[in-house]
Amino acid sequence: MYILIIGSNGRLGKILLKIFPESTKIDIENSNYLESELQKADFAFLATPMDATINIIRRFPEYDGFIDLTSVKSKMIEFAGKIISLHPLFGPETYGTNKSIIFINDISRKDSLADMEKLFQDYKLIIMDANSHDALMGEILVKPYVLSYISKSENSSIITGSYSKFLEIEKIKYNENSQVLIDTIKYNENSSKIIKDIEKRLEGLKKLVGN
Template structure:
């Protein structure tokens, strides 16, 4: 007799419940592991183990006739859940008194939430009050009481605040989180010689829920111990260490170019005379993807985006190169130069690894 559709659905629901129960069991085991990591002061992630776990899922999936891609996605999700939970386990020995300058800004609030969830004691110094975290009115006192001082103010204010913090001769770890480092570079390097100073750049926005698999750049300003300490604070993220002087050269592409391309995209649409709803009705996949990204850009902080273009000394050269690239596309199309166009496409494919 043929099984009723509803009965099959019931059977699937039962299996789903089993899967969820098993997942909860797995996470509970990971939490046990997390407690051990916390008491032994071990890092959250074990990349070699993660690779083995994913490999195990993929080879088992093959055995069961399941898609390898799905198996790898499931394994990554489970690992993500483990690290997320492990990150919440307090490490009292590692708990620091933190002063977050600009703690009421969007990124400042993210830092407060993140470090509070990791068991650190947060104080804020800002021009406005915050009901969630205690506020420090006297910057000097706040700096001298803190073990970690984080500067999360707009890029153009960072050098001034950094200078003031350094003038208090604190033994705290000090770092900024700004997106352009050149305006503060001299002070950061001076600071790196006399104090525990480094420079951090979380490569994600304040809406990000989890740090797992997000990129964080830590710039060496001369104090290696500061870099090590900052690395520990962002445990769980993908951390890349670089020299301070390299940072803005990389960000001129990673931030400046990608922002400019999206701004140029919506600016061109805005000048087109076609309404968004008219274009949306005939939208292609690429158009939809591009709209989504440039919508995120246009909804973000205009001052920050301006400063990223304006304060990075490498940006003008990158923007000129962007204009050249657009002109190459324009010329190829105007002059019926299919070869030039195809060359661009092929070289682009090569650049991304050939696929």
């Protein structure tokens, strides 16, 4: 099987190279020979930011082996039935321990689930539609991303248990790809509600402590 990894120099691309060491890699900044590689590839992983993923799929509309890995699936609805849509729930820190991958059944082309089960034999595939996926990501990605984004430590030399947990929250934004973090917040339709809820709670605290 000929597997292509587009965006191989990124965080997710490097993990995919570990999972599929015999695959062919293309850095997104050096993709001039992409067309010729797609002619040979059974599957092409798009380990790329949201806008780049969309542009590449639109550039090659006849190719049906693209595997979208974005964290917001509402943006991928336009390609329903023409691509395969996954969301690996592991990153560089959890690769090897977390082996869960979400399979988006209302975007992925017909019969592609069986292909993914063969490709990821040692992984757990969670079947979900795009709306359910984005609602879940609002809770387990957008919320921690927003809290991390607004957090700023003052590098205290005295650490408490609570402060250690705060530092872990702040560290999220440094451990994630910055573009992916922003895209996840920017494009998830649940983000506005989540941010407004945080603002409401902060307003409650402001009233509690006074002006």
